[in-house]
Amino acid sequence: NAGVMQNPRHLVRRRGQEARLRCSPMKGHSHVYWYRQLPEEGLKFMVYLQKENIIDESGMPKERFSAEFPKEGPSILRIQQVVRGDSAAYFCASSPAGQGRYEQYFGPGTRLTVT
Amino acid sequence: SQQGEEDPQALSIQEGENATMNCSYKTSINNLQWYRQNSGRGLVHLILIRSNEREKHSGRLRVTLDTSKKSSSLLITASRAADTASYFCATDRITGGGNKLTFGTGTQLKVEL
Numbered sequence: 680n681a682g683v684m685q686n687p688r689h690l691v692r693r694r695g696q697e698a699r700l701r702c703s704p705m706k707g708h709s710h711v712y713w714y715r716q717l718p719e720e721g722l723k724f725m726v727y728l729q730k731e732n733i734i735d736e737s738g739m740p741k742e743r744f745s746a747e748f749p750k751e752g753p754s755i756l757r758i759q760q761v762v763r764g765d766s767a768a769y770f771c772a773s774s775p776a777g778q779g780r781y782e783q784y785f786g787p788g789t790r791l792t793v794t
Numbered sequence: 795s796q797q798g799e800e801d802p803q804a805l806s807i808q809e810g811e812n813a814t815m816n817c818s819y820k821t822s823i824n825n826l827q828w829y830r831q832n833s834g835r836g837l838v839h840l841i842l843i844r845s846n847e848r849e850k851h852s853g854r855l856r857v858t859l860d861t862s863k864k865s866s867s868l869l870i871t872a873s874r875a876a877d878t879a880s881y882f883c884a885t886d887r888i889t890g891g892g893n894k895l896t897f898g899t900g901t902q903l904k905v906e907l
Contacts, residue, residue, distance in 0.1 A: 711893060712894060720895035721882055724838070735894060774893075775866060780824050781893050785837040 681706065683786035684753075691792045692761050698754040700789045704773030711754045712783060713746060716768045728754060748780050761793045804902040813870045815901040816882035818863075824886055824893065826859055828868050831880045831900070840868075840881075856869055873905045
């Protein structure tokens with residue numbers, strides 16, 4: 680059973696460009712979470728999605744950031760017009776459906792560098 | 795202090811010694827989880843303890859939870875150099891069928907030979 684997959688692992692973008700980060704959850708998992716980690720800090724929740732639905736986006740910046748989890752394919756975190764402050768590691772986690780299943784399994788992360 | 799704040803921030807011990815890390819949080823929780831992160835890598839889930847549990851073991855790991863004090867501790871016994879990593883506690887509150895995690899700033903553990 681493959682773990683959570685994220686790609687790319689490293690992404691370099693110039694200011695003003697768009698960044699697209701992809702996440703494929705573990706097989707059988709229908710809940711996806713995105714977190715951001717700034718250098719020397721813990722992870723901060725951004726958004727929680729189920730298939731075709733955004734459930735909680737309370738941690739998402741109001742502008743330039745969007746996320747989706749389509750019926751088919753990976754979840755996408757999209758950052759438009761990137762700025763240097765967007766440089767961080769972005770982690771995706773997935774968990775199985777159903778009550779009482781709360782462990783989240785993390786992908787290896789995408790390290791975004793904005794130059 | 796923030797939800798899920800670890801103490802100490804950094805810890806350096808000799809191989810074979812025990813390492814204890816503490817985590818404090820502010821709001822009521824459903825579960826508390828501990829994760830390990832090696833430098834520049836993703837997070838590895840170590841252990842989950844539910845709010846109605848007081849202690850849990852997994853191999854060389856022992857986790858305690860005191861909901862009255864809103865604190866948890868992670869004990870790694872007989873540490874190894876491979877245990878060198880950052881350790882994070884994360885708390886959750888169930889919302890809408892899922893659970894977003896609130897992470898602390900982590901404890902950096904260094905185990906020296």
